[in-house]
Amino acid sequence: MTIVKAPTVTLNDGTQIPKIGYGLGTANFGKDCQAHILSALSTGYEYLDCAYMYGNSKHLGQALGDWKGKREDLFILQKCGKSNGTAEEKDPRKVLMTLLKDAKLDYVDLYLLHSPLLFDDITKAWTVMEELKAEGLTKSIGISNFREEDILKLKESWEVVASVNQIELHPYNAHAPNMVRLLSTCKDLGIVIESYGPLTPLFRSPGGPVESVVQQIARSKGVQESQVLLAWGAQFTGGVVVTTSSKKERQQLQLEAITRMSPLTQDEVDQISEAGKGKFFRWFMKDVWEQARE
Known part of the structure; x- marks a missing residue:
């Protein structure tokens, strides 16, 4: 089958990011995922979503070494x-230099602060992020698991x-008051939403009102039902979805939800959103959200 390139979203600094990314967390967390990365790349993924916390950047480097494509x-x-990180693991510069070395890269396309709770002072950490962008070690900078109050502090x-x-987002948490405010603030500031955990209603909280x-x-x-939820995740915010699988056939299905499947109608998006209001569920980064303002 001919590979169809994923459409892109233009970030507020002009950088273009594919609308779907292959994640090295969850099923790949802390594991030798070299074969899975190569499988995803051969399937047609162009965006790899990695993290220091995942502990597998050396495997990323090995996969890229075996890959026959171009870095650009x-x-x-x-x-x-990183949870309970040392001073060095809270330093965006030192961490990025380690990640670049492990993956045998000269730069990354996008570098994020993984959570507001992982840094003693997010404003100081952000200043370092700005320096890294200016130096060309990362093309763009962003945040992950940041609440509205964290963004306003950075602002x-x-x-x-x-x-x-980049946040956990699916129909069972999109309606939470603090999430509604967060999405509104990001929209006002031109911050693109990257949704992870988009298949939660099927695999982590099955049997709820969204499923039918x-x-x-x-x-x-x-x-497939999973393809519908991936499409919802991309269309609900107009942003990006991140997903993963160790199985090539599922990698293909997930990618095709964005590259080949016809978009959901607005009525279909609204039906899923409305059904999601019948239940609340959150799986990831609960320590962050337990401290969030409702």
Whole structure:
């Protein structure tokens, strides 16, 4: 089958990012994922979503060494921070230099602060991020798992606006008051949303009110339920979705939800969103959100 390139989203600094990324977390977390990366690249993924916390950047380097493509054809994202990290692991510069060395890269396309709780002072960390961007070690800078209050704190002193906020987002948490405010703030500031955990209603919280709606839409379109939720994740915010799988056939299905499947109608997007209001569920970074303002 001919590979179809994923459409892109233009970030607030002019950088273009594919609308779907292959993640090295969850199923790949802390594992030798070299074969999975090569499989994803051969399937047609152009965006690899990585992090210091995942502990597998050396495997990324090994995969890129075996890959026959060009570095400039890939979009590589890295994140800084680690739970109970040392002083060095809280330093965006030191972490990025380690990640670049491990993956045998000269630069990354996008570099994120992984969580506001992983740094003693997010404003100081952001200043370092701005320096790294100015030096060309990363083309763009952004944040992950940042709440509205964290963004407003950064906004008081930043010189470069975050290009993305990568967050857990699916129909079961999109309606939470603090999430609604967060999405509104990001939209106002031109911060693109990257949604991870988009398949949560099927795999981490099955049997809820979203499932029957997604099943009906999937049948009507002749596609998989997972593809419908991936499409919802991209269309609900107009942003990017990040997903993963160790199985090539699922990698293919997930990619095709963005590259080949016809978009959901606005009515279908709204049906899924409305069904999601019947349940609240969050799986990732609960320590961040437990401290969030409702």
